[in-house]
Every structure is written in structure tokens, then in C-alpha cells.
Amino acid sequence: MGTLRLPRQPHSLDPTHHTGLRPLLRSDRMGSVGCRHISCSQQNQPRDTCYVASAGLPDLVYSGYSPRAYLWDEFPPLKEILEMVHKALPGNRFNSLLLNRYKGGNDYVGWHSDDEKLYGSAPEIASVSFGCEREFFLKKKPSKISHAVRTDGEPASKRARKNTDSDQRSFMLKHGSMLVMRGYTQRDWIHSVPKRAKVEAVRINLTFRHVLS
Numbered sequence: 779m780g781t782l783r784l785p786r787q788p789h790s791l792d793p794t795h796h797t798g799l800r801p802l803l804r805s806d807r808m809g810s811v812g813c814r815h816i817s818c819s820q821q822n823q824p825r826d827t828c829y830v831a832s833a834g835l836p837d838l839v840y841s842g843y844s845p846r847a848y849l850w851d852e853f854p855p856l857k858e859i860l861e862m863v864h865k866a867l868p869g870n871r872f873n874s875l876l877l878n879r880y881k882g883g884n885d886y887v888g889w890h891s892d893d894e895k896l897y898g899s900a901p902e903i904a905s906v907s908f909g910c911e912r913e914f915f916l917k918k919k920p921s922k923i924s925h926a927v928r929t930d931g932e933p934a935s936k937r938a939r940k941n942t943d944s945d946q947r948s949f950m951l952k953h954g955s956m957l958v959m960r961g962y963t964q965r966d967w968i969h970s971v972p973k974r975a976k977v978e979a980v981r982i983n984l985t986f987r988h989v990l991s
């Protein structure tokens with residue numbers, strides 16, 4: 779059984795480091811980081827996204843999307859935050875970043891795990907949030923029970939363990955917070971940021987990842 783290894787409280791980063799992201803935190807439909815514009819709702823996702831990666835890495839494909847990879851040098855403010863994350867989490871060499879921009883409460887990310895093969899079997903992912911706080915949920919995947927094993931005559935699929943409170947977590951991700959997912963979090967858990975009717979302000983989330991080359 780895998781373990782979920784999260785800090786009890788997300789780390790917090792010096793919020794002055796988000797100054798380069800300020801234009802992105804405005805609520806207009808277009809935003810920019812440094813001199814580069816990030817367009818809205820790329821590929822019909824329910825939020826804006828932008829993918830940044832070091833040169834020469836394999837392409838990212840997730841949920842049917844294959845985003846173009848921009849280079850770190852095109853986004854100096856993101857490069858600075860990467861350096862800060864490396865200082866906070868020594869031993870990691872993150873080489874890619876998926877930026878999510880939630881323009882308001884209608885923008886969301888559905889249940890998923892970041893278990894693409896290019897991250898390896900137990901990736902460490904650092905998730906940094908700026909702007910409006912939003913709730914982040916984690917839910918344990920149903921445990922897999924072998925179809926060959928039957929103990930009471932009931933089909934194995936019907937005996938899949940029901941989710942209990944200990945199989946769910948929620949974190950309010952505040953401005954300047956950093957939540958780290960590691961160990962078998964991606965293999966054994968799914969996560970989401972659901973819609974919130976009353977939220978109007980913009981949130982930026984940066985997930986730093988290491989792509990195996």
C-alpha cells in the first residue's frame with residue numbers, strides 16, 4: 779500500500795516572489811509573464827494553462843493534450859520561483875512546470891493523478907499557489923482486488939473498499955503556499971480543485987515536476 783506523504787501544513791514561500799506574476803493575477807482574459815502572453819483556455823481546458831520545460835525533454839501528453847513546451851528563459855519570473863523552490867526542497871531538480879490560471883470560481887481541474895510515465899513511478903511534485911485561495915482535494919483510488927480471489931461469493935468488483943474519511947484530504951491553498959506531493963501520491967491518490975460559485979478572483983498555480991530524460 780502506498781503512502782501519502784504531505785506536510786501537515788503546506789510550506790509557505792516569500793510572497794514577494796510573485797511580483798512578476800502580478801499581471802496574470804488580474805482578471806482580464808489575457809495575462810502575461812514577463813514579456814510573454816499566456817492565452818486563455820488553451821485547447822478547451824476549463825482554465826488557462828502554460829507548459830514550461832528545459833530543452834530536449836520528451837513531450838508531455840496528458841488527458842489528450844500535448845502542450846507546446848516554452849523555455850525557462852522566456853519566463854524569467856518563473857525561473858526565479860523555480861530557484862526558490864529548489865532552495866526550499868534541496869535534492870530536487872525540477873525541469874518542467876505546468877502553470878494553471880483559474881480566472882474565477884468557474885475554472886477548475888477535475889479529478890486526476892499526475893501519473894504520466896515520463897515522471898517516473900514516485901514523482902515529487904511541488905505545487906505553488908498565488909492569488910485567490912482555493913480548496914484542493916485528495917481522494918484515495920479504490921484499492922485493486924484481484925478478480926481471481928473470492929472469499930464470500932460476492933464478485934470482487936462489488937467488494938471494492940468504500941472510501942472513508944481517512945481516504946480523503948483537503949487543503950485550502952493560500953497565496954504563497956507550497957504543497958508537496960511525493961512517494962506514491964500519484965499512484966494511489968487522485969486530486970482536484972473544484973468549481974466554487976462565490977469565487978471571483980484569479981488564482982495561479984505552478985506545479986514543478988521532474989521529467990525523466
Ligand SMILES: O=C(O)CCC(=O)C(=O)O
Pocket residue numbers: 876878887892905914951969970971983985
Ligand atoms: O491547481 C492546483 O492546485 C492543482 C493543479 C494540478 O493538479 C495539475 O496541474 O496537475
Ligand SMILES: [Fe+2]
Pocket residue numbers: 890891892969
Ligand atoms: Fe495534478
